[in-house]
Amino acid sequence: DVKVTQSSRYLVKRTGEKVFLECVQDMDHENMFWYRQDPGLGLRLIYFSYDVKMKEKGDIPEGYSVSREKKERFSLILESASTNQTSMYLCASSLPGTKGDAFFGQGTRLTVV
Amino acid sequence: GQQLNQSPQSMFIQEGEDVSMNCTSSSIFNTWLWYKQDPGEGPVLLIALYKAGELTSNGRLTAQFGITRKDSFLNISASIPSDVGIYFCAGQGTGNQFYFGTGTSLTVIP
Numbered sequence: 135d136v137k138v139t140q141s142s143r144y145l146v147k148r149t150g151e152k153v154f155l156e157c158v159q160d161m162d163h164e165n166m167f168w169y170r171q172d173p174g175l176g177l178r179l180i181y182f183s184y185d186v187k188m189k190e191k192g193d194i195p196e197g198y199s200v201s202r203e204k205k206e207r208f209s210l211i212l213e214s215a216s217t218n219q220t221s222m223y224l225c226a227s228s229l230p231g232t233k234g235d236a237f238f239g240q241g242t243r244l245t246v247v
Numbered sequence: 248g249q250q251l252n253q254s255p256q257s258m259f260i261q262e263g264e265d266v267s268m269n270c271t272s273s274s275i276f277n278t279w280l281w282y283k284q285d286p287g288e289g290p291v292l293l294i295a296l297y298k299a300g301e302l303t304s305n306g307r308l309t310a311q312f313g314i315t316r317k318d319s320f321l322n323i324s325a326s327i328p329s330d331v332g333i334y335f336c337a338g339q340g341t342g343n344q345f346y347f348g349t350g351t352s353l354t355v356i357p
Binding site for chain 2: 140177179182228230238239
């Protein structure tokens with residue numbers, strides 16, 4: 135069974151903290167994605183990676199960075215968390231090009247106070 | 248980034264009724280996907296479509312890839328309470344990125 139696992143379901147962090155969101159997939163997928171989901175705004179792409187150590191900015195990369203040191207793991211980093219980064223964060227993975235479907239993790243609900 | 252037009256935004260239906268929702272794009276896609284998301288959970292893939300005109304079923308769900316490759320629809324027949332959730336479409340062109348609809352919130356009244 136396909137599996138994308140996000141390290142935390144719920145996180146509460148203070149403004150200014152450095153926050154790490156981890157995502158692991160067991161499908162040997164080349165592509166991995168980080169989205170945030172907010173009411174009325176749908177899913178917005180933050181960053182994606184199409185190979186180890188490769189990354190590309192999505193639509194809203196400001197305030198975020200990513201790391202992909204191993205194929206199965208894609209980390210999202212909030213360098214200095216702010217209250218406007220309170221959101222649902224979703225990780226997804228897929229095969230490259232149009233060969234495969236995107237599978238999502240269960241989501242991390244991050245609250246920055 | 249591109250966002251797909253998904254309609255309706257929300258639906259309130261009686262248990263047993265059929266449901267239809269659709270998604271349109273200004274761009275041509277090679278893949279259309281339909282997801283369901285329960286509150287507080289990640290989206291779960293329901294149906295994937297890879298060819299224009301393709302009609303695919305998954306139990307009570309049926310989805311079609313539009314002939315123009317710019318639209319897709321999802322039908323749910325004989326709705327039940329556990330169909331409640333948000334349904335998203337997603338499209339993929341020639342690149343690696345997926346583009347998502349804004350979602351259809353479905354409420355089923357027993």
